[in-house]
Amino acid sequence: MKDSYDLLVRGGTVVPMVRDREWFRGDVLVRDGRIAAVTRGPAADIEAERVVDAGHGLVLPGFVQGHVHVVQSLLRHRADGLELLDWLKKRTWPYEASLDGDDVEAAAELGIAELLCGGTTTALDFGTTHDHGRVFEAAERLGIRLLSGKTHMDLGDGCPAALVEDLDSSLAQAEELGTRWHGAAGGRLRYAVAPRFALSCTRPMLEGCAALARDNGWLLQSHASENAGEVEEVRHLTGLGNIEYLHSAGLTGEDVVLAHGVHLGAEERSLLAGTGTRICHCPGANLKLASGIADLPALLAAGVPVALGADGPPCNNRLSVFHEMALAGTLHNLRHGPRAIDPWTVLAMATREGARALGLGKEVGVLEVGYCADLTVLDASAWAMQPDGDPAARIVFGATAGDVRHAVVGGRPVVENRELLTADAAAITDKVQKATRAVEARMEECLA
């Protein structure tokens, strides 16, 4: 009798990422949403309810991004030419203040569709202050694995009043959202508490966020040391370095993911490494906002766990893990020479190490029996992927989001032959156009 499976991903070159520099021709078999077997050569004597063709393809763990803002998607291409603090005050905060629930949903659908069609199956996402349930609803429908949280901000220098929150109700909203959504959709959705950054939060707010996360076993995420002006301002207000200040308020540890870490000294890197705090490297956004270049080789050498992320659509302007991989694999050569970062290290940051950084190291990030069946199939016949050879070099230096052929989350194909299966792409586009017009009109009022 033949063994039966729910899904067979057939005929590709498998890059399991369990260890670096390993790849082979084979099949991936899925049962009950988990990887049931990874074969070398074609699987024999099996039957599968559904078959996904990976011929001429590279089969990888679904990509993991450690920092995105899908709610900002409608502001894409509308916030260019600014540094961080002006980008927030003049564009991003007025935009977030202008969103209603339907706009949040349209933005989330756009961002999530882009992530899935670009092979990112897991993301740690940052919301705005309000209507955050709509992001989880979109994630539930579209099928992505999402860790997400509403943002917290109770300090308002240059911020529209509509975004400045009362501490108690802000924390109560997060608790309600986390209670509703953490573990939903069969564990695919998780809550991650999200104080925006040191300058947006009072110390009691930061401490309250840390306590809320720890009381519930939820991840904590924030932004840190992205911009030189930000770091200077934190020192002016608190008398401490930014990481030292966050540490004093409880925002370091193995359950904390801090985006950026561009402006860090050696002592701060040691503090991050010693506390197990994760950094999400966002080179695309750091270049676009002229923030600087995070010293990735120094972070890795210090032992800081690092993930990769695109950050927000208005500061990148894409949510492509391939763009971030290409930058992470090349940018650091300027400071450290042409072998600064090995492409396998970059590919691991976008899969295995990214998953570990998000606390999902036993769930996703590798193709191994027992792990969630989250995988991405790339078209290896794309021009820039030829000729064949070391897959990490081909992917990091040659691939783009357009090369993603299929994406599977928890054993469920969500993208097949470049088509999003979980939503009507034309309907999303239509919704996005309408919502963008409405938000633009409200932003004009907000800025008047």
Ligand SMILES: [Zn+2]
């Ligand atoms: Zn961000």
